[in-house]
Amino acid sequence: MDSEILIEARGLTRRYGPTTAVSDLSLTLRKGEILGLLGPNGAGKSTTMKMLTGNLAPTAGEAFIKGLSLHDAPTAAKKNLGYLPEQPPVYPELTVDEYLTFCAGLHGIAKKDRAAAVQQAKQSCSLNEVSSRLIGNLSKGFQQRVGLAQAIIHRPAVIVLDEPTVGLDPIQIREIRALIVELGKSHSVILSSHILPEIQAVCSRVMIINRGRAVYDQPVIATRNAKMESLTVTLKRPPAVEALSRIVGIASVEDLGAGRFRLALAGGNDPREVIVDAAVNNNWGLIELAPEVKTLEEIFVELTSGDEQERKAA
Amino acid sequence: MKNIFAIAGNEARRIFVSPLAWAVLGVVQLIVAIVFVLSLLDYARFSEQAGQSFGVSDYIGGSVFGFAVIVLLLVMPLMTMRLFAEERKSGSLTLLFSAPVSLTEIVLGKFLGLLSFVFALLALLALMPLSLIPATDLDLGRIAAGLLGLFLLMSSFGAAGLFVSSLTREPTIAAVGSFGLLLVIWLMNMLAFNDSIPFTAVFSYLSLIGHFESLRRGIFSSADAVYYILFTALFLWLTVQRLDMERN
Numbered sequence: 001m002d003s004e005i006l007i008e009a010r011g012l013t014r015r016y017g018p019t020t021a022v023s024d025l026s027l028t029l030r031k032g033e034i035l036g037l038l039g040p041n042g043a044g045k046s047t048t049m050k051m052l053t054g055n056l057a058p059t060a061g062e063a064f065i066k067g068l069s070l071h072d073a074p075t076a077a078k079k080n081l082g083y084l085p086e087q088p089p090v091y092p093e094l095t096v097d098e099y100l101t102f103c104a105g106l107h108g109i110a111k112k113d114r115a116a117a118v119q120q121a122k123q124s125c126s127l128n129e130v131s132s133r134l135i136g137n138l139s140k141g142f143q144q145r146v147g148l149a150q151a152i153i154h155r156p157a158v159i160v161l162d163e164p165t166v167g168l169d170p171i172q173i174r175e176i177r178a179l180i181v182e183l184g185k186s187h188s189v190i191l192s193s194h195i196l197p198e199i200q201a202v203c204s205r206v207m208i209i210n211r212g213r214a215v216y217d218q219p220v221i222a223t224r225n226a227k228m229e230s231l232t233v234t235l236k237r238p239p240a241v242e243a244l245s246r247i248v249g250i251a252s253v254e255d256l257g258a259g260r261f262r263l264a265l266a267g268g269n270d271p272r273e274v275i276v277d278a279a280v281n282n283n284w285g286l287i288e289l290a291p292e293v294k295t296l297e298e299i300f301v302e303l304t305s306g307d308e309q310e311r312k313a314a
Numbered sequence: 315m316k317n318i319f320a321i322a323g324n325e326a327r328r329i330f331v332s333p334l335a336w337a338v339l340g341v342v343q344l345i346v347a348i349v350f351v352l353s354l355l356d357y358a359r360f361s362e363q364a365g366q367s368f369g370v371s372d373y374i375g376g377s378v379f380g381f382a383v384i385v386l387l388l389v390m391p392l393m394t395m396r397l398f399a400e401e402r403k404s405g406s407l408t409l410l411f412s413a414p415v416s417l418t419e420i421v422l423g424k425f426l427g428l429l430s431f432v433f434a435l436l437a438l439l440a441l442m443p444l445s446l447i448p449a450t451d452l453d454l455g456r457i458a459a460g461l462l463g464l465f466l467l468m469s470s471f472g473a474a475g476l477f478v479s480s481l482t483r484e485p486t487i488a489a490v491g492s493f494g495l496l497l498v499i500w501l502m503n504m505l506a507f508n509d510s511i512p513f514t515a516v517f518s519y520l521s522l523i524g525h526f527e528s529l530r531r532g533i534f535s536s537a538d539a540v541y542y543i544l545f546t547a548l549f550l551w552l553t554v555q556r557l558d559m560e561r562n
Contacts, residue, residue, distance in 0.1 A: 054411065054412060075414045081412060083412040093328055093331050094327070103413075105316075106415065108414060
């Protein structure tokens with residue numbers, strides 16, 4: 001992973017009066033990476049995105065787009081940036097074509113290339129059929145797609161999308177996801193979402209933000225191949241608990257009743273084969289053997305709700 | 315420069331696709347036309363009695379433009395209220411803020427877009443006195459001075475309205491606010507007539523209306539023009555400062 005760093009944020013902090021919306025958040029994103037921002041409502045996802053796109057000045061810390069500081073060289077940095085905020089920034093009184101042509105000009109696309117850029121953006125977001133309609137008359141899903149087309153029209157190096165699939169129907173969601181994956185190959189994409197499977201399907205990295213802090217930052221692969229921590233076993237003719245706990249690699253056994261057991265594993269062991277062998281040899285009648293892996297959802301719940309309890313206790 | 319014109323072009327397009335602009339143009343034209351016809355009739359009667367001591371350009375131009383100022387004081391806040399307030403409310407301001415353009419370019423672009431409307435309005439108003447050309451000998455210089463005065467005054471109204479619009483996210487509050495602001499600056503002139511207040515000369519000089527009076531009479535003084543240009547520049551600068559504050 002030696003490719004170019006496209007976004008770098010160092011110690012971003014944002015305070016609104018006494019409340020701290022984001023505190024000391026750092027991230028680096030290389031070319032070809034798609035980062036998913038996760039977090040409960042009000043965790044600071046949108047604030048982070050606003051700071052990364054120069055819409056909000058951080059109270060402390062700095063953000064760089066392609067090595068250019070958003071503070072010192074904002075115009076040069078923003079040239080490499082496409083941003084779709086929560087609310088698509090569209091003008092309802094313009095047609096899709098008029099609007100996208102203006103966006104192309106605003107992002108410094110030369111006059112002769114504008115028509116082609118508009119055409120390509122419409123193609124990517126399947127907007128061709130609504131080209132000459134007023135944006136204000138389009139449905140929410142189409143407006144969302146117009147907003148997305150605006151963010152990618154100049155093929156920026158960095159694309160920041162705040163909940164890009166909100167308000168879309170399932171087929172559009174699939175199309176947009178495919179588009180994001182496609183864009184992610186040659187650009188860096190940051191997207192926020194509430195939908196965990198979406199993050200897992202699209203992103204190469206996940207960052208979970210809770211109360212303005214980054215509490216988790218790992219490649220998505222890590223959540224897929226997460227370490228087994230326990231096994232659930234169901235046996236038709238269960239033996240005594242001691243018989244199970246004697247099997248190598250099992251740290252403790254919890255009887256769930258009706259022949260079900262939860263077997264906690266001792267660090268890194270995979271005793272599944274041994275258990276199957278033992279079950280066959282002793283005629284236990286094995287009918288279920290399921291590994292319990294921490295899913296992204298569990299990680300998410302653990303990291304965000306644990307905090308909640310702490311806060312209540314405090 | 316290219317960015318300014320891109321934003322100005324877009325702004326002008328958005329102003330002219332909205333029914334508000336056409337309604338304002340229509341209503342202003344109607345009201346001013348009534349005044350124009352009335353003063354024309356007035357002049358026709360008056361000139362028969364008093365001879366040709368009073369020029370038609372002076373009388374018609376003066377009263378039409380003088381009245382137009384009052385109407386424009388009322389309608390300019392309506393045209394400026396949307397510029398930033400509505401964009402902020404609908405979230406489309408983000409588009410400009412995340413684009414590779416500076417705040418100065420955004421403000422100047424919006425202002426130039428607004429000026430395109432001002433030009434349309436002035437062109438329509440100018441048609442009224444100019445329609446007298448076939449019938450009488452018109453003092454075009456005097457009409458031109460009046461139009462220039464109106465233009466400078468409109469720029470000042472526009473810049474002040476743009477600033478107030480950048481303060482809020484509610485277009486109606488922006489309209490009320492800029493109307494209030496314009497009226498207060500306007501009324502400074504009144505203070506100047508009250509001798510019990512110190513510095514009356516200062517108030518009289520700062521008032522928006524005082525500088526228009528001489529232009530309306532056809533006297534072009536660079537001091538008046540500079541006053542309006544400085545006034546406009548001040549409010550445009552304040553708008554840039556205000557938008558910069560918003561990010562912090």
